Amino acid sequence: MASIGGKSCYKEDDELLHGPAKTSLLGDRAKKPSGDHYWAKYEARVWMVTLLVGTCFLYCARSSLPICAATISEQYRWNKRETGLALSSFFWGYCLTQVAGGHLSDKVGGERVLLVSAVVWGFITLVTPVATHATTSSLLLVSFLRFLMGLMQGVHFPALSSIFARRFHEKERGFTCSFVGCGSQCGTLLIGGAGSLILDWYGWEYVFYFAGLLPLAWGYWVYTYMEKDKERYVIFSDLGKTCSTSTHTSVPWKKLLMKPPILAVVIAQFCVASTAFTLFSWIPIFFKSRFPDSQGLVFNVVPWLTAIPAALLSGRLTDHLIKIGHKPIIIRKLMEVIGMGISSIFIYLLSKSTNFCQAMVFISVAVALQTFNHSGLTVNIQDLAPSCSGFLFGVANTGGSVFGILWVYLSGYLLDITGSWDSMFHLIVAVNVLGLLIYLEFAKAERMDIESSCNVQKV
Template sequence: MASDAYRSGGQVSGTDVLVSLQQQKQCQVAQESSPEEMGIGGNADLCWSRPQTRVWTLMLLLGTCLLYCARVTMPICSMAMSEHFSWNKKQSGIILGSFFWGYCLTQVIGGHLSDKVGGEKVLLLSASAWGLLTTITPFVAHMTSVPLVFLTSLRFLMGLLQGVHFPALASLFSQKVRENERAFTCCTVGSGSQFGTLVIGGVGSLLLDWYGWESVFYFAGLCTLFWVYWMYRHLLSEKELTVSLEDLGKGLSPSKQTCVPWKQLFKKASVWAVIVAQLSVASTFFTLLSWLPTFFKETFPESKGWVFNVVPWLVAIPASIFSGVLSDHLTTLGFQTIFVRKLMQIIGMGASSFFVLCLSQTSSYRKAIIFVTASIGLQTFNHSGISVNVQDLAPSCAGFLFGVANTGGALLGVVWVSLSGYLIETVGSWTPVFHLVVVVNMVGLSIFLLFADARRVDIDPTCAIRVL
């Protein structure tokens, strides 16, 4: 971290040096320890060894994949469900948007709790619940005379439970992954969002055609519950799975002995830069994720669902991994950390928005597929930009800070998804929706380029002595 602060163009404080030496010493012990000595779950105070990192990266990639399988079931099935239950686009927009109302409420608390009791515990406990909810969704829809109300409530609960996932990942990576491997790890696990959308886009489209929309929910929910069972059985010990009421109380209450200068943290321009950028990225991505299946079905009615539900995400997976490799490689070559983060955001927000703009102007199905694929593929560069920049700024409270940023994105996601449905229904055109995405992205990118930094802001110098 001392070298990162130097490459960022800033000065290294005495506190940063002490914290860096301590973390490097911990990671060195972890790297020299065998998996048998540490246990596959690892020690909460040490970085993962390389074998552990590989296992956890693979399983968290799969977990993120299943998260998106469950999340995207409703957008994929919305047309079929709208026909079955006689919903218009405003009503569909209410159901799709209700997810984000719940999603925004647990981001901060999920990140803070992960910082205190461990991100792996929060991840698996939440996955158990949202996996079960996904599985029972068809039963709830058919058992009630007002499916709109009950499905809206279920989507709200789904948002509450899934809201903790990415803040928990940010917290877990900041505590367990070596700094020069974070971009690759974040991008690899983050590609699970594209992988999950790809899987549910392909398998879900086939299940939808063959067995009806109910089968899509069963598939996503049962796969998630099986993943949770495997993780419980093989990756975590009984002690690591236990979260006592006392632990929860400590995690939810502010610590009086924390080294985090909370009052000063949100006075930093760099903190607000990453919050605004994440807000823009999350809200625009949620809008596209929710409405693209409907856009293709209505604009190109003869198109095959598996094409537009699969091809963009098939390209996005290697693009995400490549962005992580590129980011870590540029940092290793000696480029300033903040330069690398900003470069990734120029690609992730700027270049991707250009193709969204192109999408709004085309009437060709082939070009639309190309533009959507390019835009979604380039958006994955955000994983090695702002997602890692949160950990640059505040590794000791990365989960909390990411939760704050993603809360804003979820709130805007509620507004944009619902507003998009209103615009499409009222104006009768998709162009305003795509223009809205471009404008929001450009505002977020401009603020990030002006004010972003990579120097730590989460340590109070007065408690540096307690670190060692």
Template sequence: MQPPPETRRDAAENAQWSSIGGEKVILLSASTWGSITMATPLLAHLGSAHLVSMVFSRVLIGLLQGVYFPALTSLLSQRVRESERAFTYSTVGAGSQFGTLVTGVMGSLLLDWCGWQSVFYFSGGLTLLWVCYVYRYLLNEKDLILALGVLAQGLPVARPSRVPWRQLFRKPSVWAAVCSQLSSACSFFILLSWLPTFFKETFPHSKGWVFNVVPWLVAIPASLFSGFLSDHLISHGYGTITVRKSMQVMGLGLSSVFALCLGHTSSFLKAVVFASASIGLQTFNHSGISVNIQDLAPSCAGFLFGVANTAGALAGVVGVCLGGYLIEATGSWTCVFNLVAVISNLGLGTFLVFGKAQRVDLSPAHEDL
């Protein structure tokens, strides 16, 4: 008996990972950018070529990190069941938040104690330690040697199947996912970039470690809880798309309400609470739109997430610049938080109207619509 069409299709589409593998892509990219980060202080002392080498190293790190989350998304879509994806992805998100928190706290201390070079040594070394852990528990030496050999040849062992571009981007649910991811990333980058300045200007006598640490500390359990709640609801019979949309209501809708409150308080304590609630609730996006991409196209989730994440990063740059312009033009932080609310709710509204959880990467004859 032949396997069902969708199984055969997944096997064909996932051939792109058979030559190297998602785990090995993650390991190789992380080990390379970790090494480059540790070498950054050395690159700064290359004489007249230091500027070119520094720019090239940062571009290379961006490219290497660019394949990390698409590879992770593809890996999870292939190996994790639908009812467990949210918690798995949220755990990864919580780990990322924890790494950011540790690096931020230790980076600030090292900057004062040992100079700026120590920050690069620490963050690069932390990345390489994580790579050692992945190598120890997910890979063996034979796997890694094979992966390096494939990369050295410059050609994959198996010919990758073509991504169904037209089929994917004819679906409103795909555009809704991209739009929602764009909105969540843009809102996140605006808050990430401007919250420290907001606290410093609005509450000049406040302690920096409070507003730089507490919101991100809250984000870790919030991310884990969102994943647990999402998978729990799905396992108890709630529709997948209903749960995904509920997570987005929290991640984009309710988080923007707390962002708006930031512009209307004169209390430092309330501001920290509002900022923590907004950042913490944004982690619910890990259980909403981030795993919805895996629902829509598990056979090419890495590609689709890469498109959505790239759009989100570009939108984040524009959003941060626009936020800075509004601050200069109006002198009011309320405009920045209003901008966050508008962007978040545009993405939320689009996802609520057009979002779906049915697969769109199958041939028309086998789509479950």
């Protein structure tokens, strides 16, 4: 066991998770976030449900434009390329705040970051219809508002990663990540069902009103009931102080990212995020285009309905297999074979579908299997570097967002010039397979930040 200055790396391991980490990757000036300890069982369960609901509302707001894209583009006479621009503008903002959001969450607590961001992107969603009707440049304004929404939502998943690493025990993270990750399917399901009905009955504007009010109510709940009285009044001041000093914090991210296991996770997350964003943005339009008589209430609901039990199953299965003695890295890789590999087979079959029922089966299985990524990549980042998992997930998701922008826009361009959906689906499959091969070759589950902490102390 290596010893440095009379302190072992195992001692530092405990400090990184439970107290001030003088030699952590965040440097000597790193401060312990408020309440940096594991939650008690009851408190953890309440927060799991709260975070699930927050993620659900996040996807309700994010899905509002894809659900309404066909109607809005018809009303304002956007072509496929212009529709692709509006859809992809979200990811331009989304990719800019991933790293900052993760780093901020590691310092002051992800709960606070989630609260402030939810209130802002909820308000942006709420005012989108009013602002759009008030201008003649509908495409530019909608794209700009989606960009702002992306900025604020970009902090969400890095903040969750930071919370999982700091607040939940290692053997419970598989189910926790999968359970909270179900919020993305629940949100898409909720807006797919309720949003489709609201769109048909009242118009696209009320879809945005509905999706905007939900996060504002969630923010009120968290601020009033979940945050302790003494913490409510320092949320904004702590965030402001941290933002003003964050540029002075030393993080040896270059050394960390040069390690093959971490680089493999980052690249795999690039692939998972970018392909998921592409499917998320274009699937409603795909069904409307290929199967004009299909009902939005069906294809906007059924795939995400099947994904929820699949996500819960993957989390339970992961934690159970690890508890009975299987190596964590073997289980992480198994989850990715399912989440990236087998799901790609059904995405390819979707491109060849010839009838609506067949297409529904393929997209439902593909989306369900993709939820296994929560128990693979997402948890693996926390395995490798729990002391700065928010920061690392932000880096990984930033890359995924950048490629998401390219793929979403490129898909619209290819659709315009080829008139075929095959090229988009084949691109998704190729990217997923490449990411899976890299992950299987280099991924590990041992902590990487402890070694870096020791190296920093040696210097």
